[in-house]
Amino acid sequence: MSKEKKNTPNKNIKTPKFNFYWIYGIVLVLFIGYQFFSAGTTSTKNLSQNEFKTILTDNDIKSVVIVNRDVAEIYIKPEASEKEKHKKNKTTFYTEKTPLYYYDFGDLQNFEKELETEKENNSLDFDVTNTEKTNILDQLFIYLPFIFLIGLWIYFMRRMSGGGSGGGGQIFSIGKSKAKLFDQDQKVKTSFKDVAGLEGAKEEVQEIVDFLKSPEKYTSLGGKIPKGALLVGPPGTGKTLLAKAVAGEAGVPFFSLSGSDFVEMFVGVGASRVRDLFKQAQQKSPSIIFIDEIDAIGRSRGKNNMTGGNDERENTLNQLLTEMDGFGTDTNVIVLAATNRADVLDKALMRAGRFDRQIYVDLPDLNERAEIFKVHLKPIKLDKDADIEFLSQQTPGFSGADIANLCNEAALIAARKGKKSVHHQDFLDAVDRIVGGLEKKNKIISSKEKETIAYHEAGHATASWMLEHAAPLVKVTIVPRGQSLGAAWYLPEERQIVQAEQMLDEMCATLAGRAAEKLMFNKISTGALNDLEKVMRQAKAMVTVYGLNDKIGNLTYYDSSGQSDYNFTKPYSEQTAQVIDKEISDLVESQYQRAIKILDDNKDKLITLAKHLLEKEVIFKNDLERIFGKRPFEKEDEQVIDKKENTSENSTETVE
CATH class of the missing domain: 1.20.58.760 (Peptidase M41)
Structure with missing residues (x-):
């Protein structure tokens, strides 16, 4: 038995969206058309006073039409239009019904008196009429500045909301989350193998990975995974890299953004973005939300608020606290955050039930520095005399970012010297360059x-x-x-x-x-x-x-x-x-x-x-x-x- 086919919309066919750039195009076409139309229907030359008197005394004028008591359109007699001085001013669209010249006369009464005097003295036979003309395009271009300002406002609204060249509905997406999503279409390729050192921190977050992979293992026993984990440590120690590795290992959607992405000039935008972020994360659960530099919105409330300028930031923080506290046990959404200023964070943000755990990502020790060196030296052509263990001994206090910079600086020094590989001395010179600064042998010292x-x-x-x-x-x-x-x-x-x-x-x-x-x-x-x-x-x-x-x-x-x-x-x-x-x-x-x-x-x-x-x-x-x-x-x-x-x-x- 055959089943009746239902008419279902084809998802591959994209519905056309109204594009606000069409407005700019229409305005541009109208402007060009106006200029083109004006070139063909109005006078091609504005006469000076001497030129007008010359044409007037030569009796070449057929009629003078005073338009809107402001300007005079000069129509030339057919036989006079063949004269060389008039013939060169004709346009392609010139006809006998279109004026060949126009004349800005100034005062109307003096102009009319001048025309009457010339007609009597020189026996001239031209007609003088008055008319009122309303040009629709002229009226339209009166409002052109307002149209331009409205278009400019729409453009900036779209830029702030992150909209592309698509539909105008994106104007209202300014309150939407600006988090970048990594899912099955755009996977996070970073894993724990890419994170050298940080053994203690990796053990802490391994439990988060296990929960996201098999949540029943914990929930069946009545256990609850921590809702939030805060990565704390000095700059350059790998907090963001560790969060990416968690997402890569777990294979779940990963929402990544910075704390400053919530901050906007409009009132209520930060709180709206927080709501939208958590709504998207719940729809794609199990998932991870990673907020880098959370101290941008998580600072303690009510301190040093002399002028009330921090109200919007505090409203954003309040919404974040509400969303984190509102998770159920079955949502499987985990919040990771990173900061190097945990001391300034609000106490309510740090309490149990929000960020239950603080994972301290410390500067690497001797063995961890050796592992980090091995990771960053993979793409570098090393000479046989390069000693990784020795280099790790000579760099106490270096973070992972410092070591990466050191390896890159050593490669640049070797290339500057024309070497085919990076030698041990190049690394030592790089340490000197980073710690002490550029050597200045030509500095004048007595x-x-x-x-x-x-x-x-x-x-x-x-x-x-x-x-x-x-x-x-x-x-x-x-x-x-x-x-x-x-x-x-x-x-x-x-x-x-x-x-x-x-x-x-x-x-x-x-x-x-x-x-x-x-x-x-x-x-x-x-x-x-x-x-x-x-x-x-x-x-x-x-x-x-x-x-x-x-x-x-x-x-x-x-x-x-x-x-x-x-x-x-x-x-x-x-x-x-x-x-x-x-x-x-x-x-x-x-x-x-x-x-x-x-x-x-x-x-x-x-x-x-x-x-x-x-x-x-x-x-x-x-x-x-x-x-x-x-x-x-x-x-x-x-x-x-x-x-x-x-x-x-x-x-x-x-x-x-």
């Missing part, structure tokens, strides 16, 4: 300034070599780089906690450059600004943050939540402030005197090192071992770090 810089950097090197807890020196240079006139690179130990003795040794080594200038020249230059800034910051932290000062005691005036108003009010009395100032001053001064004593005890070696630095401009760790011998606190069986020419992140610099 011999006295160069000597001061050499003793300054030699002071840093000497003190760091003699102090047990100071970072071991790697390289010292007096070649200007960036804004610095000289620099000393160290290889700091990767510590999880820092003791007071370690901070004091670092402060002493930092002040040793200034102390060397005082010891050798009995003068101090302005080049130690960077050193003083660093030492002041460390001393203040010891006294007011870490509680490492006997006079202040076991107190801290640091608020990790960021909710206190310490910028406007001090959390201590004036008497305590005086004690803090004195303790900071005494702490810095004691380490300065300690640095002078260390340098005075090793003055001969300091001079030898400075002279060697003036001669070579760059010295390395093996030069210090040759001048100073083994560090006094090193054990015989202690392994010393490779003596290759290397660089590191931390440096003490002489600033211009």
Whole structure:
């Protein structure tokens, strides 16, 4: 038995949409048509006063028609139109019924009197008539500026709403979500294999992936997956990359947008976009919503709102809180967010039931840096001498983005030198370029300034070599780089906690450059600004943050939540402030005197090192071992770090 076929619309046939650009086209055609029409139906030449009088006295005029009491249309007699002076002014569309000239006469009464006088004096036989004409196109072009402004407004509305050249209904899509959707048609190809390091963070989000793949495994036991996970960490550590890997592993629709995408100049647009985003996510569940830089809309409400300018942002945040709290247990929609400013987020956003988990994405350690190097070195042609393990040792504190930049910079340096592959030295030069800045060998420096810089950097090197807890020196240079006139690179130990003795040794080594200038020249230059800034910051932290000062005691005036108003009010009395100032001053001064004593005890070696630095401009760790011998606190069986020419992140610099 055959079934009756139903008339169903063909989905392949696209319904034509009204295009607002047709309006612009119609206006343009009307304008061109008006100009074309005017060229064929009106006079081709505007007569001057002398030209008009010449034609008038020659008795060539058939009639004069005064239009709208403003302008005169001049009609020429047929026999006169064949004259050479008139014939050259004829257009293609000229007929005897169309005026050949027009004349802007000015005052109507004077013009009419002039015509009557000429007719009587010269016995002229032309007619003078008055008429009123209404040109529809002229009336239309009166409103042309308004049409243009309306079209311009429509254009900008469409641009702000993200509309293309399609239908005009997209004007009202300004409140729609601007999230970019990755689904089965546009899959996320990133997986956990593309994310080097971050082992702890990957373990945290693995549970989210398992839930999206098989939610029954959890819901059958009555469990609930966290509704939101917040990725927190320094910039460049891979928070966005980790979120993409979650979507790629789970194979579910992935809505990606930035916190600033909710912000708009119109009232209520942010909240409307939040509603539309969550509506789309629920329709495609299981799915993931990823909001990058959520601190753009998630800042604490009611603080520093002096003028009420943050009301729209707060309304957007309120809507986000409502949508996250309104999810049911069966929607299978998970919200991921990333920020490096978790301290400024609103407490209501961080509570359980919204962002249940905070996944800290920290800077990579030694082994993780080696894995990140392997990922970013895949597309680079490496020479055999490139040592990944050594490079990972020389880059403490580098994020994943920093390592990617380092690999790219090394490739650029090798290409600039005309090499066929990237050598180990190219990576070391790239670290110097990134940390210290571009080398400026042509910078003009006097011999006295160069000597001061050499003793300054030699002071840093000497003190760091003699102090047990100071970072071991790697390289010292007096070649200007960036804004610095000289620099000393160290290889700091990767510590999880820092003791007071370690901070004091670092402060002493930092002040040793200034102390060397005082010891050798009995003068101090302005080049130690960077050193003083660093030492002041460390001393203040010891006294007011870490509680490492006997006079202040076991107190801290640091608020990790960021909710206190310490910028406007001090959390201590004036008497305590005086004690803090004195303790900071005494702490810095004691380490300065300690640095002078260390340098005075090793003055001969300091001079030898400075002279060697003036001669070579760059010295390395093996030069210090040759001048100073083994560090006094090193054990015989202690392994010393490779003596290759290397660089590191931390440096003490002489600033211009």
